[in-house]
Amino acid sequence: MKSYDIAVAILAVVVVVMMVIPLPSSLLDILLSFNITFSLVILLVAMNVEKPLNFSTFPTLLLIATLFRLALNVSSTRLILLNGYAGRVIESFGNFVIRGNILVGFIIFLIIVVIQFIVITRGAERVAEVAARFTLDAMPGKQMSIDADLNSGLITEMEARERRISIQKEADFYGAMDGASKFVKGDAIAGIIITIINIIGGLITGIVFQGLDAVTALNRYALLTVGDGLVSQIPALLISTATGIVVTKAASEGNLGEGLVKQLLYYPRVLFMTSGLLAFFALVPGLPHLPFLILASVIGFIGFSMRRISEKERIKEQEIKQEKELEEMRKPENLLSLMQVDPIEVEFGYNIIPLADVNQGGDLLDRIIMIRRQCALDLGIIVPMVRLRDNIQLKPNEYVIKIKGVEAARGELKVDHYLVMNPSGGIVEVEGIETREPAFGLPAKWITPEKKEKAQMLGYTVVDSASVLATHLTEVIKGYAHELIGRQDVKNILDNLKEQYPSLIEELVPKILTLGEIQKVLSNLLRENIPIRDMVTILEALGDYSNLTKDTELLTEYVRQRLKRLITSRFFPDKKANVITLDRDLEEYISNSISQTENGTYLSIEPEVVQKILGSLVEKINQAARLGIQPVILTNPIVRRHFRKIIENSLPNVPVLSYGEIDPNIEIRSLGTVKL
CATH class of the missing domain: 1.20.120 (Four Helix Bundle (Hemerythrin (Met), subunit A))
Structure with missing residues (x-):
């Protein structure tokens, strides 16, 4: 036994013996x-x-x-x-x-x-x-x-x-x-x-x-x-x-004195109120004046002292926090966070900050939630979180939309104005600041709130600045949806689908196609504004044709033909198709220019011929535009994807469909033929 244990044992025995043996008064x-x-x-x-x-x-x-x-x-x-x-x-x-x-x-x-x-x-x-x-x-x-x-x-x-x-x-x-x-x-x-x-x-x-x-x-x-x-x-x-x-003491930390001082005297405002009440009691007739005055002075002095101490502690805590942040930034492993790129960013000047600040009545965050919901319903993709941040390098009314760290679009807003557009595309006959609608490039004007009612009475479209930014962001996300979907997103989609269709997923992935190959097909569909919500049909088509070819471009064409009802309803909602066709000689020329290699097919056409094709196509599109029609280009299935590559840089928003992607019940009307 240790000496401490022996001493305690002896003490216990002595205490018991004290009850029996008489003790002298001095002891x-x-x-x-x-x-x-x-x-x-x-x-x-x-x-x-x-x-x-x-x-x-x-x-x-x-x-x-x-x-x-x-x-x-x-x-x-x-x-x-x-x-x-x-x-x-x-x-x-x-x-x-x-x-x-x-x-x-x-x-x-x-x-x-x-x-x-x-x-x-x-x-x-x-x-x-x-x-x-x-x-x-x-x-x-x-x-x-x-x-x-x-x-x-x-x-x-x-x-x-x-x-x-x-x-x-x-x-x-x-x-x-x-x-x-x-x-x-x-x-x-x-x-x-x-x-x-x-x-x-x-x-x-x-x-x-x-x-x-x-x-x-x-x-x-x-x-x-x-x-x-x-x-x-x-x-x-x-x-x-x-x-x-x-x-x-179960709910408190530290010693009792420190806790009482911190918690009782932590609120100087309470001490000031107490001091004021005690001073009031000192002025009430019949009550002792001196004790209340002394207590009011002491409590007031403690309040001022605690407020000064609290301010010093707050400044000290901020300095310590800043030092810790600097130390964290100096650590080599924290450089990894700087290498991460946000999928979608919106940077804006200081005048646009109120749109994103809930405390100032801004509802941009709520609108972004609705945009993500709309894109999920419309395209079938889960849009990543949108990072909002201010940028003092931008103009006060300017904003920039970035996709994966690279600028994708830019625009300017006037927070205290409304944007007015003519639905027919004509000139707006209302006094204001001329501009262009950033999402579609239509002529528009910024007007003051006093002129809003007049513009609406004239039949113009009037939207606030937050709606302008939200619309522009929506169109950018749709335009870059093919870049936003990655292998991890595809895996999440397949994991969710596997709960209801386990045999479909187990047969296809990874026995026949890899995640990367499926991701390329989905990206090709989104690139041409084809929704991927119907994943069951898409995977069924891939399962049917993946034994014939592993070329993701060709697999995309097979999937598009399987989705012809969806494509028809998306581009021809009124069951009438206004199309521009290709001349038979042009289709034959493009078909003969297709070269087959180990890595797939590519098109080999002289630049002069490409310019001639684009010139003829632009002429037909302008003729349709004068009639208020947005045409669709219709080709045979063999040359569709190749013709799409010819025009995608010059006319990225013009749809190119094949005959196999249109429902037979659709009424087709030709607006012209593109020739060499």
Whole structure:
């Protein structure tokens, strides 16, 4: 055994022996003084521990302190009844409290006992009981949380073991405190009983054995009894207070003094209000003026001091935070975050910031949510999160839309104006600032809010600046949808589809086609504004034709033909097709210019011929535009994708379809033929 263990064992034996062996009054004085000192130390330790588990020996210490105090009660009672004298400490406490009046002494003693027994002891007992019950009930949930953190890799096996041990110790501590609080309650009851015994026994001893009259015996033994009770109850009161402090510290951190100062004086405004109320009380007639004025001044001074301290702490915290951020930025591993590119970004000048600031009434964030929902319904893709940020390098009213870190579109807005457009594409006959609608390039004007009603009465389209930006962003996302879909997005789509169509996914991926090949097909469809919502049909087509070819361009053509009902409804909603066809000689020329290689097919045509084709096509499109018609180019399936590549740089928004992609029930009307 260690020396500490031997000393504690000897102390426990000595305490028990004290109840049997009589002690001299001088030794009793020393032990009573030590009891008070010991109780003070326990109280101060309880006030300064940061958390209850740091004082885990407190339940055992409570038992030893209670037993020691009861042993002193037995020894003092023996001396009082045998000698009528129990040392200077007890006599001094009795004289100090009674002051010649036995009734006052008894009342003060009873008040102390009531405070300890009814207020502090019962409260601490109830808190300890509830804490023990709640701690035991929460143990399964805490254990599951530790297991979850361990399984997810957030903590190591050693950390998990330490946390389990901590939980077990916490449960044991509160369980022990629940039982140890009964010691304090029993000690209070024992103190009352011992005091009654001392009074009765003292009267009997004085009258019967010493021949004193009743008044003299009562004066002598009442003095000693009250002194003995106070010497015992004051340490008991300190221990009870320490018990209450320990069991009520479960929700706080740090020592008690620091916590009280921070939490009571943390709000200078409250102190100023209190100071003002106290000053008001000082002015009320009939109330004492000086105490309230002094308190108002002290509280006000503390409020000003705490506000100054809070401001210094806030500045210091900001400096520490900035230093930590700089240190994090200096770390080599943090350079990886700088290499990440956001899929979609919108940067804007400072005048446009109110559109994105909810506190200033901006609803751009809500509009972006609707844009992502609209693109999911229209194209069948999950649009990535859109990053919004201000850029002081831009003009105040300018914004830039970036796709994967590269500028895709740019425009200007006037936040306090409305954009007016003529639905027919003509000139707007309203006074305003001439401009171009950024999404479609139509002529438009910015007008003030006062002219909005007039423009609407004239039949013009009037939209606010947030709608202009939202529309432009929507069109950019649709135009670059083929770049926004990646292999991970395809995997997420397939994983979601696998729940309902497991056999389809298992047959196709990865046995026949890889994720990359499927992603290329989907990207080709989105490039020409073909939705990919009907993934079942797309995958069925890939499964049917992937055994014939692995060329993703050719597979895309097979998928398009399988989606002909969707393509027809998308480009010809009124069941009438206004098309521009290709001359047979031109189709034959393009077909003969297709070269086959190991890596696929490509088109080999002279640049002069390409310019001639584009010139003829532009002429036909302009003729249709004068009739208010947006035509579609119709070719045979063999040359469709190749003709699309010829015009995609010059006319990216003109659809090119094949005969196999149009429903037979559609009425086709030719607007002209492109020739060489």
